Amino acid sequence: MAANATALPAAAARRSLAPGLSIGLSTIYLSLIVLLPLAALSWKAHGWQAVTNPEATAALELTLGVSLLVALVNAVAGTAIAWTLVRDRFVGQGLVNALVDLPFALPTIVAGLTLLALYGPRSPVAVDVSLKRTGIVLALLFVTLPFVVRTVQPVLFELDREMEEAAASLGAGRARIFLRIILPSILPAILSGVALAFARAVGEFGSLVLISGNIPFKTEVVSLYIFGRIESGDPGGAAAASVVILGISFGVLLAIGVLRRWVTRHDR
Amino acid sequence: MRRISLALLTTLLLPALAAGASKDTKLTLVAYSTPKDAYGQLISAFQKTAAGNGVSFAQSYGASGEQSRAVASGLDADIVAFSLEPDITSLVQKKLVSPNWNKNPFHGMVTRSVVVFIVRDGNPKHLRTWNDLLKPGVQVITPNPFTSGGARWNVMAAYGGALRSGKTPKQAIDYLGKLWKHVISEPTSAREGLSAFLGGRGDVFLAYENEAIFAQKKNQPVQFVIPKATILIENPIAVTSTSKNKTQANAFLKFLRTTSAQRIFAQNGYRPVVKSAARGFDFPVRPQLFTIKYVGGWAKVESKFFDPRTGVMAKIQGSSGG
Amino acid sequence: MIGRYAVRFASLGYLAVLLVAPVGYVFWKTFQHGFGPAWDAVTTPDAVHALKVTLILTAIAVPANTIFGVLSALAIVRHRFPGAGIFNAVVDLPLALSPVVVGLALLLLYGRGGWLGGHGIAFALPGLVLATIFVSLPFVVREVVPVLREIGTEQEQAAATLGASWLQTFRRVTWPAIRWATAYGVVLTTARALGEFGAVSVISGRLTGETESMTLYVQDRYRSFDDVGAYASSVLLALLAVLTLIVMTRLRPKEETQ
Numbered sequence: 058m059a060a061n062a063t064a065l066p067a068a069a070a071r072r073s074l075a076p077g078l079s080i081g082l083s084t085i086y087l088s089l090i091v092l093l094p095l096a097a098l099s100w101k102a103h104g105w106q107a108v109t110n111p112e113a114t115a116a117l118e119l120t121l122g123v124s125l126l127v128a129l130v131n132a133v134a135g136t137a138i139a140w141t142l143v144r145d146r147f148v149g150q151g152l153v154n155a156l157v158d159l160p161f162a163l164p165t166i167v168a169g170l171t172l173l174a175l176y177g178p179r180s181p182v183a184v185d186v187s188l189k190r191t192g193i194v195l196a197l198l199f200v201t202l203p204f205v206v207r208t209v210q211p212v213l214f215e216l217d218r219e220m221e222e223a224a225a226s227l228g229a230g231r232a233r234i235f236l237r238i239i240l241p242s243i244l245p246a247i248l249s250g251v252a253l254a255f256a257r258a259v260g261e262f263g264s265l266v267l268i269s270g271n272i273p274f275k276t277e278v279v280s281l282y283i284f285g286r287i288e289s290g291d292p293g294g295a296a297a298a299s300v301v302i303l304g305i306s307f308g309v310l311l312a313i314g315v316l317r318r319w320v321t322r323h324d325r
Numbered sequence: 326m327r328r329i330s331l332a333l334l335t336t337l338l339l340p341a342l343a344a345g346a347s348k349d350t351k352l353t354l355v356a357y358s359t360p361k362d363a364y365g366q367l368i369s370a371f372q373k374t375a376a377g378n379g380v381s382f383a384q385s386y387g388a389s390g391e392q393s394r395a396v397a398s399g400l401d402a403d404i405v406a407f408s409l410e411p412d413i414t415s416l417v418q419k420k421l422v423s424p425n426w427n428k429n430p431f432h433g434m435v436t437r438s439v440v441v442f443i444v445r446d447g448n449p450k451h452l453r454t455w456n457d458l459l460k461p462g463v464q465v466i467t468p469n470p471f472t473s474g475g476a477r478w479n480v481m482a483a484y485g486g487a488l489r490s491g492k493t494p495k496q497a498i499d500y501l502g503k504l505w506k507h508v509i510s511e512p513t514s515a516r517e518g519l520s521a522f523l524g525g526r527g528d529v530f531l532a533y534e535n536e537a538i539f540a541q542k543k544n545q546p547v548q549f550v551i552p553k554a555t556i557l558i559e560n561p562i563a564v565t566s567t568s569k570n571k572t573q574a575n576a577f578l579k580f581l582r583t584t585s586a587q588r589i590f591a592q593n594g595y596r597p598v599v600k601s602a603a604r605g606f607d608f609p610v611r612p613q614l615f616t617i618k619y620v621g622g623w624a625k626v627e628s629k630f631f632d633p634r635t636g637v638m639a640k641i642q643g644s645s646g647g
Numbered sequence: 648m649i650g651r652y653a654v655r656f657a658s659l660g661y662l663a664v665l666l667v668a669p670v671g672y673v674f675w676k677t678f679q680h681g682f683g684p685a686w687d688a689v690t691t692p693d694a695v696h697a698l699k700v701t702l703i704l705t706a707i708a709v710p711a712n713t714i715f716g717v718l719s720a721l722a723i724v725r726h727r728f729p730g731a732g733i734f735n736a737v738v739d740l741p742l743a744l745s746p747v748v749v750g751l752a753l754l755l756l757y758g759r760g761g762w763l764g765g766h767g768i769a770f771a772l773p774g775l776v777l778a779t780i781f782v783s784l785p786f787v788v789r790e791v792v793p794v795l796r797e798i799g800t801e802q803e804q805a806a807a808t809l810g811a812s813w814l815q816t817f818r819r820v821t822w823p824a825i826r827w828a829t830a831y832g833v834v835l836t837t838a839r840a841l842g843e844f845g846a847v848s849v850i851s852g853r854l855t856g857e858t859e860s861m862t863l864y865v866q867d868r869y870r871s872f873d874d875v876g877a878y879a880s881s882v883l884l885a886l887l888a889v890l891t892l893i894v895m896t897r898l899r900p901k902e903e904t905q
Contacts (some may be wrong), residue, residue, distance in 0.1 A: 083719035094752035162888035164842025178525035260745030262845035
């Protein structure tokens with residue numbers, strides 16, 4: 058790993074106790090805040106029926122399905138937005154650039170309420186997505202918007218345009234240039250953003266609480282299913298379902314780690 | 326790090342604590358979702374009495390089952406007010422409420438109500454009886470019986486209503502299955518169900534009478550129908566055995582059962598448990614009203630219908646989708 | 648040329664429908680009847696208290712995670728230690744984990760019957776603090792790590808050779824380089840802490856005037872059919888978000904020129 062390449066020589070590190078202290082302190086902090094609760098969660102997980110019953114598998118299928126859909130839409134829309142921000146020039150571009158971060162900053166419950174106000178049962182534009190899967194997709198698109206844009210944007214910005222110009226002078230069309238030259242360079246970044254968006258979508262809760270209607274088999278996603286299990290007095294089952302989600306999250310994170318290394322290798 | 330956080334926490338909290346220091350006692354009331362407005366008024370009224378002088382309240386409202394579970398898993402409460410008895414019974418089993426909690430003239434209850442159909446203004450689908458709900462195209466909203474107390478009352482009202490119409494227990498369970506095919510949304514609490522209905526979803530919302538009255542008070546375009554056969558809802562209240570302020574908590578409970586307090590409940594749509602308090606209010610009596618005893622009593626009903634894995638409702642919910 | 652406009656309008660249209668229109672509509676609904684009702688709605692004692700709770704949570708989570716973030720970024724990049732890979736993955740975990748799962752994990756640990764139950768942590772402010780710290784933990788680390796990698800160790804080594812202590816090296820060499828990255832991380836942490844809902848909603852117990860944070864208050868207002876209250880408190884949170892956003896965009900170019 059890169060960390061090893063830049064590590065201080067042992068002699069310099071030994072000069073003071075501080076590095077050891079920083080490792081020790083941050084490990085203790087991380088263990089207390091993150092690992093201890095998750096250990097308790099895994100320990101208390103029992104009742105695998107809560108994971109294998111039809112309602113749970115339906116919720117899991119729905120969650121993975123809509124998250125995949127949302128991730129794919131983000132791959133296209135996010136790349137297009139990043140393209141508009143880097144390669145296009147128009148009035149108000151700075152404002153649009155800032156707006157992209159809004160879903161990161163806006164509390165998820167507010168995001169849900171906001172979508173419900175405009176696209177809910179009392180919609181002034183007569184579009185009602187509440188209690189429907191469309192509503193879930195819309196909410197997830199809202200909260201995951203920045204991921205692909207923000208991973209693709211810097212790569213696109215740094216991209217050497219000489220190759221494109223050379224290809225254009227040789228008579229290659231715009232589409233061909235994009236597919237053959239630009240896309241291969243930004244693909245790792247797109248995938249990395251897509252994976253982040255997917256991971257976020259799988260765990261999303263706040264923006265869905267008000268909009269999804271929580272109908273088992275129809276609009277119940279995994280996080281809401283877990284919440285329902287907690288509420289109906291089955292913390293063991295909720296924990297069991299959580300452990301499954303934990304496994305998925307960890308898998309996606311590992312994939313992102315691999316992608317990140319791929320991206321940095323492409324940079325060099 | 327944690328010491329720093331705690332120090333910071335104390336510093337930041339001092340002003341808040343100082344503000345609360347003028348009151349002598351703080352009671353924590355953990356209640357189900359609907360009586361929020363009523364308790365707001367009742368607390369102000371209580372604080373004006375001699376017993377309530379200097380008592381302040383922290384309040385928490387949510388789905389009845391959820392609130393009961395929160396208290397069981399560590400939410401410190403002085404008073405618990407739930408939609409139905411089993412939510413208190415489960416706390417009795419965990420030794421958080423005294424087994425004698427219902428040994429009083431009111432059997433532990435503080436308010437009553439009935440299950441009604443909330444429908445759109447003018448009742449366009451002409452829904453009057455439990456069988457009307459099975460008409461083609463009728464969309465029903467009820468909260469989820471696994472989280473909401475109100476929803477359990479709904480289920481038992483529908484079941485008992487079917488029994489009253491001459492069905493056998495088995496046929497009545499079939500009726501529940503058919504009814505659930507019409508259910509389009511199962512929000513977690515009665516209050517959230519009402520939001521969904523007022524938001525324009527569904528043709529009928531099964532609810533407490535007090536919620537229907539609440540909606541009308543908020544000038545919502547709805548009316549309600551009390552079916553001929555429906556269940557008498559009784560809402561319990563208790564002081565916890567972990568309470569450090571039992572005297573004040575019991576004084577509050579005593580206050581809640583005075584005529585004046587019961588009239589405040591009545592103004593908020595609840596049927597009083599003190600008869601004299603009902604004077605001047607219109608709470609229609611239905612001919613085929615029944616209590617929970619008619620359908621077997623809570624102890625039996627809980628395991629038969631609401632066991633999250635083997636209960637009738639778990640099976641019905643499991644088969645209604647797909 | 649047509650292709651460029653097509654991409655531009657498609658992108659901007661997508662942003663308008665998904666982002667600008669809903670947020671704009673809620674602002675309009677809030678101030679439909681003037682500024683007065685909205686102001687009244689966010690100055691009720693419950694609303695003020697909820698805001699106070701949210702600010703307290705943020706005021707504790709942000710400094711704690713900033714100190715941890717810088718320390719562990721240094722640990723990850725500068726020092727070899729066994730288990731660094733796992734450490735790295737665990738730091739990222741809160742980014743991908745459902746907040747409901749976080750809340751449940753804390754409840755099972757600190758609730759009645761949990762390993763550390765019965766110390767007034769669950770359903771009280773300390774529980775909310777722990778939940779907020781958990782979900783906002785990775786941001787400073789994630790911003791500082793790449794910068795530390797990029798600047799390398801030459802200057803630090805030079806300072807060390809000249810006899811500077813670890814602390815001096817950090818203050819004079821390392822800190823100036825990672826300052827902006829840290830600041831950007833702080834902004835992200837703040838945004839996350841202000842807006843946390845899922846984890847908090849499991850562990851809070853929703854005691855009005857005690858453990859009700861601003862996001863829970865929004866939900867409570869919505870449930871009580873208090874549209875003005877729900878919209879006004881949403882707008883208040885959104886304004887805090889916009890403020891964070893402004894700081895974020897201010898910091899971004901500086902970070903890139905480092």
